[in-house]
Amino acid sequence: MHPSKYAMCFVLPLILLFALSACVQSVDDTASEEAVEGRAIQNKGSDTLVNLALAWAEAYQSVQPDVSIAVTGGGSGTGIAALINGTVDIANASRSMKEEEIAGAQANGFDPVEIRVAIDALAVIVHPDNPVDQLTIQQLSDIYTRRIVNWNEVGGSDAPIVLLSRETNSGTHVYFLEQVVRQGDDENEDIFAPQTLLMPSSVGITSEIRRNPNAIGYDGLGYVTEHEKVLAIAKDENSPYVLPTTETGADGSYPLSRFLFMYTAGEPEGSIAEYIDWIRGPEGQAIVAELGFVPLNEE
C-alpha cells in the first residue's frame, strides 16, 4: 500500500470520530441540565479517598438500587478541576480547595460546597529493616528539604535517605507540604527537595518502600500494610511520639491527621444530597472505619 493510503485509514475514522463526539457532547449537555435521576452520579478525585469512595458506592447499591455511582481517582486536583469544568457531580479531595480553584468555579457560575466525609491519618512509612522508629515533624521537614541526607543523622544506619512523595496533583502532597515540610507555618516557603521521587500513585510509594531500605515515604493510613513500617511522629521534641491509629487520629493526638472532603457544585440536591447524607451517617462511617480510615466524630 502507498503511505498515503495508510494515512487515509487513520484520518477518515478520526474525522468521523470528531464529528460523532461533537454530536454526543451536545446531547450530553442537555441531559445534565434536566436531572441527575436515571444516570450515574459522577464521583472523581483524591486517590486517598478512591477506595473508600468505591466501597461507599458499592454499599449504597443495596440502599438505593436506582442510583448508580461511577467512581474514578486521579488526585484531588484532578477531581476539583473536573468539578470546575462541570464533568463530575462530586469531587473527592484530601485537601481544601485553593482560592484560585474557588475563583475558577465561581467564574463557571457556582459556589463549591465543602463537605467533610472522613478523617485520614497520614502515616510516615519506611522499610521494615530500617532501625528508625520515630521522628519529629522538624526532623521530617529537614529530611524532605535535604538538610538531613543520611539516616545516621536521625539515629539510623549509615545510608543515604531516598525521598518518596506523591505527585504534585495529589492532595496528600499538598497537605504534607503545608503541615510537614513547612511545619504548618504560612510564612515558611520551603518546598520538597528536587531529589524527591514523585510517584504517580499511593501503591507506587508502598511498593518502593517495600523493596528499598533507604526510602521514606508517606501514605494514607488506609493504604499501609504489614510490609511497611509506620513511624511514630511527635509534634516537637517535647511532645510524645504517637503512632497513627483510628483512635489517635480521632482524638487528635496524632499530629498528621486531616479531614477528607467531598465537593459539590452548589448545595447538593436530590439523589446527590441523599447519598452524601448516607455517607455521613452511621452506615457510611462504619465503612470508613472498616477501611482503616478514621470516622467523623462530630455531632
Added chain:
Amino acid sequence: MKLLQRWKVVPDSDDSVIEQLRERLSNLRIRDVWEFFIERLIWLSGISMIVIVALIFLFLLREGSAAFLDIPLRQLFGRRWYPIEGIFGIWPLIVGSILVTAGAIAIAIPLGLITAIYIGEIAPDWQRDLLKPIIEVLAGIPSIVLGFLGWIALAPLIQRLGAPTGLTIFTGSLILAYMSLPTIISISEDALYAVPKSYRNGALAIGATQWQTIWRVVLPAARSGLVIAIMLGIGRAIGETMAVMLVTGNAANIPDLTPGLIFQPARTMTATIAAEMGEVAQGSLHYSVLFGIGIILFVITFAINSIASRLVGVQEAGQRQKRG
C-alpha cells in the same frame, strides 16, 4: 479552454462543442469516474497530513505561547520545577529527557547495528528466519508493559548494584534502548539488504575478507538507511512517556556531575506533561507551560528529523557526484 483540451474537444462552433462533450460523456466509463475520485482521495490524504501537522503546531503555539511571553526566559529555563508554587524552571526536565535519551541511544545504536549486521550479513538462513519475526514481535510489545517490567524486575536489580534507588536515568535508558532496538534493527537490516549483491561479490573477488567487505563496502553503501534507522530509534526514545514515568523516579533534579551520574533519578518532559496535565485548570499559567514543554519537544524532534534528512541528503549528493 484547458478543460476542453483535456476532453479532446475541438472548438470549431458552439453547437459542435456541446455535441462533442455529450459524446465524450457517454463514452465515460465508471472506471474513469472511480479513477478521478481515487486520485482526489489520495491527494486529500497526502495534504491532510500536512494540514494536521500544521494545525497541531498552531494549537501548541496558541496554548503554549503564554509560557514564553508571561514568564521571563531566565526563570522559565531555571533550575527548579515546582509548578504548584508557580516555580516553572524547565531546565531539569530538558536535562532529564536528554540524559535518558542519550543513554538509550548509547546502548541501542551499537547493539542494534551489530544485530542487524549479524542478521543481514553473517547469520545462516535458518537463524535469520527465526530472528526476524522475533524482533518484529518485540516491536509490538506495548511500552507500558516494558515499563512495568522495568518497575518490577529491572529497578530492584539496579538498586542491588549499589544505587540508593533503582529508579534512575540508567533504568529508563535501558528500557528505552530495548524499546527502540526493534526499530533500529529492522530498518538497518532493510538498508543492508538493499545493498546490491554485486558489491559484496566484487569486494570478495579482489581478496577482501568478510569483515573487510562488511566494514568497508556494505556499511558505507547502506549509510543513509542506517542513519534513518538510528534517527527513528531516537525519535521513539525521546517521545516515550509511560515506561519512562514508571522507572526514572520523576525527580525534577539536575543530576550531580559525578561518575554515578546515570544512577540518579530524573524527570523527563514527556512524563511531566502526562503526570500534570490532568490536574491543571485550563488556561492557567501551568497549563500553558505544559504546552510550552510540548513545543520544545516538537522543536527537538523536528531538529532531529532535519539533521537526519540533511545527513542523508549530503551523503546521497556525494554518492551521485562520485558516480557522475
